[in-house]
Amino acid sequence: EIVMTQSPATLSVSPGERATLSCRASQRLNFNLAWYQQKPGQAPRLLIYGASTRATGVPARFTGSGSGTEFTLTISSLQSEDFAVYYCQQYNIWPPLTFGGGTKVEIK
Amino acid sequence: EVQLVESGGALVQPGGSLRLSCAASGFTFTHYWINWVRQAPGKGLEWVAKINEAGSEADYVDSVRGRFTISRDNAKNSLSLQMNSLRAEDTAVYYCARAATVSTYYFDYWGQGTLVTVSS
Numbered sequence: 001e002i003v004m005t006q007s008p009a010t011l012s013v014s015p016g017e018r019a020t021l022s023c024r025a026s027q028r029l030n031f032n033l034a035w036y037q038q039k040p041g042q043a044p045r046l047l048i049y050g051a052s053t054r055a056t057g058v059p060a061r062f063t064g065s066g067s068g069t070e071f072t073l074t075i076s077s078l079q080s081e082d083f084a085v086y087y088c089q090q091y092n093i094w095p096p097l098t099f100g101g102g103t104k105v106e107i108k
Numbered sequence: 109e110v111q112l113v114e115s116g117g118a119l120v121q122p123g124g125s126l127r128l129s130c131a132a133s134g135f136t137f138t139h140y141w142i143n144w145v146r147q148a149p150g151k152g153l154e155w156v157a158k159i160n161e162a163g164s165e166a167d168y169v170d171s172v173r174g175r176f177t178i179s180r181d182n183a184k185n186s187l188s189l190q191m192n193s194l195r196a197e198d199t200a201v202y203y204c205a206r207a208a209t210v211s212t213y214y215f216d217y218w219g220q221g222t223l224v225t226v227s228s
Contacts, residue, residue, distance in 0.1 A: 034214035036153075043203055043218040044153065055216065087153055091213035095167045097143075097155040 002027050002090050006100035012108040019075040021103045023088035028068050032092035035064055035073045038102075039084045047086075048073065075105070083107055110134040110217045112204045117222030124194050124226070130187040130204030130219060137185040138162075141207040143215065144178060144189050146200035146224075154200075157189065158207070172198075194226045 003026040013019045023033065031051040036044040046055045048064035051071060061076040075082055088100040116128040130142070144156040157178040159166045166178050177190040187204055201223050205215040 032212070036215075043220055044215070045218070046214065046216050049208065049212065049214045049216075089153075089214060094213060095155075095158070096169050097158075097213060099153040099155070102152045 001096055002029070002093055002098050004088055004090055004098050004100035006086075006088060006103050008103060009101070010104045010106060012106050013078050014108045015080060016077050017108075019078055019082075019105055021073040021075075021086055021105070023066075023071040023073070023100050025069045025071075025090055025092075027093065029071075029090050029092040031067055032090060033064075033066070033071050034089045034091065035062075036087045036089065037082075037084045038087065044087065078105070110206070112206065112217060112219035114202065114204050114219045114222040117202065117224045119225045119227065120194055121228050122195060122226055125190070125192045126194065126224060128189040128191065128202055128222060128224070130189075132185045132187065132204075132206075135206075135217075137180075138182050141210055141213075142180065142187045143205045143207060144187075145203045145205050145215065145218075146198075147203070147221075148197075148200045151200075156202070159187070160210070191224070194224075196226050198224060199226045200224060 005024045007022045033051045035048040038044045052064040063074045085102045111133045113131045143158045157168045159178045163180045175193045201221040203221045204219040206217045208216045
Protein backbone atom coordinates (compact mmCIF):
# COMPACT_ATOMS: atom_id res chain seq x y z
CA GLU A 1 0.00 0.00 0.00
CA ILE A 2 1.27 3.47 -0.90
CA VAL A 3 1.28 5.79 2.10
CA MET A 4 0.59 9.46 1.43
CA THR A 5 1.89 12.05 3.91
CA GLN A 6 0.74 15.66 3.80
CA SER A 7 2.40 18.59 5.52
CA PRO A 8 1.81 20.71 7.37
CA ALA A 9 -1.33 19.48 9.08
CA THR A 10 -2.49 23.08 9.51
CA LEU A 11 -1.39 26.15 7.59
CA SER A 12 -2.27 29.62 8.85
CA VAL A 13 -2.28 32.15 6.03
CA SER A 14 -3.56 35.70 5.62
CA PRO A 15 -5.90 36.49 2.72
CA GLY A 16 -3.93 37.50 -0.33
CA GLU A 17 -0.86 35.52 0.70
CA ARG A 18 0.57 32.42 -0.96
CA ALA A 19 -0.03 28.95 0.47
CA THR A 20 2.20 25.97 -0.27
CA LEU A 21 0.97 22.49 0.61
CA SER A 22 3.10 19.36 0.38
CA CYS A 23 2.28 15.72 -0.32
CA ARG A 24 4.83 12.93 -0.17
CA ALA A 25 4.33 9.35 -1.38
CA SER A 26 6.05 6.24 -0.05
CA GLN A 27 6.63 5.04 -3.63
CA ARG A 28 7.04 6.75 -6.96
CA LEU A 29 3.75 7.86 -8.52
CA ASN A 30 4.91 9.24 -11.86
CA PHE A 31 2.26 11.95 -12.29
CA ASN A 32 -0.70 9.94 -10.95
CA LEU A 33 -1.74 12.31 -8.22
CA ALA A 34 -4.88 14.34 -7.57
CA TRP A 35 -5.74 17.15 -5.17
CA TYR A 36 -9.16 17.81 -3.62
CA GLN A 37 -10.63 20.67 -1.65
CA GLN A 38 -13.19 20.06 1.08
CA LYS A 39 -15.17 22.71 2.92
CA PRO A 40 -17.07 21.99 6.16
CA GLY A 41 -20.22 19.96 5.57
CA GLN A 42 -19.47 19.52 1.88
CA ALA A 43 -18.19 16.72 -0.32
CA PRO A 44 -14.64 16.91 -1.65
CA ARG A 45 -14.16 18.76 -4.93
CA LEU A 46 -11.56 17.76 -7.51
CA LEU A 47 -8.97 20.53 -8.06
CA ILE A 48 -5.99 18.96 -9.80
CA TYR A 49 -5.29 15.65 -11.57
CA GLY A 50 -2.23 14.31 -13.32
CA ALA A 51 -0.26 16.23 -10.68
CA SER A 52 -0.66 19.56 -12.51
CA THR A 53 -3.84 19.71 -14.61
CA ARG A 54 -6.59 21.89 -13.21
CA ALA A 55 -10.07 20.41 -13.25
CA THR A 56 -12.87 22.22 -15.04
CA GLY A 57 -13.72 25.52 -13.41
CA VAL A 58 -10.77 25.61 -11.02
CA PRO A 59 -9.22 29.08 -10.80
CA ALA A 60 -5.72 29.65 -12.14
CA ARG A 61 -4.46 30.59 -8.66
CA PHE A 62 -4.35 26.85 -7.91
CA THR A 63 -1.19 25.20 -9.26
CA GLY A 64 -0.10 21.60 -8.86
CA SER A 65 3.48 20.51 -9.39
CA GLY A 66 5.88 17.67 -8.70
CA SER A 67 6.50 14.11 -9.79
CA GLY A 68 7.89 10.89 -8.41
CA THR A 69 7.32 11.05 -4.66
CA GLU A 70 7.12 14.80 -3.95
CA PHE A 71 4.17 16.97 -4.91
CA THR A 72 3.04 20.50 -4.15
CA LEU A 73 -0.23 22.42 -4.34
CA THR A 74 0.28 26.18 -4.43
CA ILE A 75 -2.50 28.73 -3.99
CA SER A 76 -0.99 31.95 -5.25
CA SER A 77 -3.21 34.52 -3.49
CA LEU A 78 -5.63 33.13 -0.97
CA GLN A 79 -9.24 34.18 -1.29
CA SER A 80 -11.81 33.82 1.48
CA GLU A 81 -13.39 30.83 -0.29
CA ASP A 82 -10.08 28.94 -0.32
CA PHE A 83 -9.97 28.32 3.42
CA ALA A 84 -10.67 24.61 3.56
CA VAL A 85 -9.04 21.20 3.95
CA TYR A 86 -6.98 19.88 1.05
CA TYR A 87 -6.28 16.21 0.34
CA CYS A 88 -3.94 14.50 -2.08
CA GLN A 89 -4.73 11.07 -3.56
CA GLN A 90 -2.54 8.65 -5.49
CA TYR A 91 -3.81 6.47 -8.29
CA ASN A 92 -0.57 4.99 -9.56
CA ILE A 93 -0.67 1.66 -7.73
CA TRP A 94 -4.02 0.38 -6.51
CA PRO A 95 -6.00 -1.09 -4.91
CA PRO A 96 -6.06 0.38 -2.47
CA LEU A 97 -6.40 3.96 -3.62
CA THR A 98 -4.96 6.10 -0.86
CA PHE A 99 -5.33 9.65 0.37
CA GLY A 100 -3.12 11.86 2.44
CA GLY A 101 -4.28 12.93 5.88
CA GLY A 102 -5.13 16.43 4.73
CA THR A 103 -3.89 19.98 5.26
CA LYS A 104 -6.23 22.50 6.80
CA VAL A 105 -5.72 26.02 5.46
CA GLU A 106 -7.00 28.47 8.03
CA ILE A 107 -7.18 32.23 8.31
CA LYS A 108 -4.24 33.79 10.11
CA GLU B 109 -25.35 18.07 -14.94
CA VAL B 110 -23.69 15.11 -13.28
CA GLN B 111 -25.42 14.17 -10.03
CA LEU B 112 -24.78 11.45 -7.48
CA VAL B 113 -27.30 11.26 -4.64
CA GLU B 114 -26.71 8.91 -1.72
CA SER B 115 -29.33 7.61 0.67
CA GLY B 116 -29.81 4.98 3.33
CA GLY B 117 -27.59 6.23 6.11
CA ALA B 118 -28.87 5.56 9.62
CA LEU B 119 -28.04 4.69 13.21
CA VAL B 120 -27.40 0.95 13.50
CA GLN B 121 -26.21 -1.27 16.32
CA PRO B 122 -22.83 -3.04 16.22
CA GLY B 123 -23.17 -6.29 14.33
CA GLY B 124 -26.10 -4.96 12.34
CA SER B 125 -26.60 -4.44 8.63
CA LEU B 126 -27.39 -1.49 6.40
CA ARG B 127 -27.77 -0.90 2.67
CA LEU B 128 -26.70 2.37 1.09
CA SER B 129 -27.82 3.54 -2.32
CA CYS B 130 -26.53 6.05 -4.84
CA ALA B 131 -28.67 7.38 -7.68
CA ALA B 132 -26.75 8.67 -10.68
CA SER B 133 -27.88 11.07 -13.40
CA GLY B 134 -26.50 13.43 -16.00
CA PHE B 135 -23.98 11.05 -17.55
CA THR B 136 -23.78 7.64 -19.21
CA PHE B 137 -23.68 5.48 -16.11
CA THR B 138 -22.46 2.36 -17.92
CA HIS B 139 -19.26 4.10 -19.02
CA TYR B 140 -17.82 4.60 -15.55
CA TRP B 141 -16.38 2.80 -12.56
CA ILE B 142 -18.13 3.97 -9.39
CA ASN B 143 -16.80 3.96 -5.86
CA TRP B 144 -17.65 4.38 -2.21
CA VAL B 145 -15.35 6.63 -0.20
CA ARG B 146 -15.92 7.27 3.50
CA GLN B 147 -14.91 9.86 6.06
CA ALA B 148 -15.07 9.19 9.79
CA PRO B 149 -16.08 12.19 11.92
CA GLY B 150 -13.25 14.73 11.96
CA LYS B 151 -10.97 12.43 9.96
CA GLY B 152 -9.65 12.09 6.43
CA LEU B 153 -10.89 10.27 3.35
CA GLU B 154 -10.74 6.49 2.91
CA TRP B 155 -11.53 4.63 -0.30
CA VAL B 156 -13.86 1.71 0.52
CA ALA B 157 -14.94 -0.11 -2.63
CA LYS B 158 -15.11 0.09 -6.41
CA ILE B 159 -17.07 -1.62 -9.15
CA ASN B 160 -16.48 -1.67 -12.89
CA GLU B 161 -18.85 -0.54 -15.61
CA ALA B 162 -20.54 -3.91 -16.09
CA GLY B 163 -20.71 -4.77 -12.42
CA SER B 164 -18.55 -7.85 -12.98
CA GLU B 165 -15.47 -6.70 -11.08
CA ALA B 166 -15.32 -5.26 -7.58
CA ASP B 167 -12.69 -4.65 -4.97
CA TYR B 168 -12.54 -3.45 -1.39
CA VAL B 169 -10.26 -2.00 1.22
CA ASP B 170 -9.03 -4.77 3.50
CA SER B 171 -10.96 -3.51 6.52
CA VAL B 172 -14.34 -4.14 4.88
CA ARG B 173 -13.60 -7.09 2.60
CA GLY B 174 -15.96 -9.97 3.42
CA ARG B 175 -18.40 -7.66 5.23
CA PHE B 176 -19.37 -5.13 2.55
CA THR B 177 -20.66 -5.81 -0.97
CA ILE B 178 -20.80 -3.24 -3.73
CA SER B 179 -23.23 -3.72 -6.61
CA ARG B 180 -24.87 -1.74 -9.37
CA ASP B 181 -28.06 -1.80 -11.41
CA ASN B 182 -27.25 -0.28 -14.79
CA ALA B 183 -30.90 -0.34 -15.84
CA LYS B 184 -31.70 1.99 -12.95
CA ASN B 185 -28.45 4.00 -12.93
CA SER B 186 -27.92 3.07 -9.32
CA LEU B 187 -25.17 1.83 -7.02
CA SER B 188 -25.50 0.03 -3.70
CA LEU B 189 -23.35 -0.88 -0.75
CA GLN B 190 -24.55 -3.71 1.45
CA MET B 191 -22.84 -3.43 4.82
CA ASN B 192 -22.97 -6.37 7.23
CA SER B 193 -21.37 -7.06 10.62
CA LEU B 194 -21.02 -3.34 11.19
CA ARG B 195 -18.48 -2.07 13.69
CA ALA B 196 -18.08 1.22 15.53
CA GLU B 197 -15.12 2.04 13.28
CA ASP B 198 -17.43 1.95 10.24
CA THR B 199 -19.09 5.13 11.51
CA ALA B 200 -18.58 7.71 8.76
CA VAL B 201 -20.10 9.77 6.01
CA TYR B 202 -20.20 7.54 2.93
CA TYR B 203 -19.73 9.22 -0.43
CA CYS B 204 -20.50 7.82 -3.85
CA ALA B 205 -17.78 8.99 -6.25
CA ARG B 206 -17.21 8.56 -9.97
CA ALA B 207 -13.79 7.58 -11.25
CA ALA B 208 -12.68 9.59 -14.30
CA THR B 209 -11.32 6.53 -16.15
CA VAL B 210 -9.88 3.16 -15.15
CA SER B 211 -6.38 4.30 -16.08
CA THR B 212 -6.65 7.75 -14.47
CA TYR B 213 -8.44 6.78 -11.30
CA TYR B 214 -9.20 10.04 -9.58
CA PHE B 215 -12.69 11.06 -8.50
CA ASP B 216 -14.18 13.76 -10.69
CA TYR B 217 -17.69 13.84 -9.19
CA TRP B 218 -18.92 13.16 -5.67
CA GLY B 219 -22.30 12.89 -4.03
CA GLN B 220 -23.19 14.88 -0.92
CA GLY B 221 -22.77 11.85 1.35
CA THR B 222 -24.90 9.86 3.76
CA LEU B 223 -24.09 9.36 7.45
CA VAL B 224 -23.77 5.90 8.95
CA THR B 225 -23.52 5.71 12.74
CA VAL B 226 -22.73 2.39 14.38
CA SER B 227 -23.49 2.57 18.07
CA SER B 228 -25.47 0.81 20.77
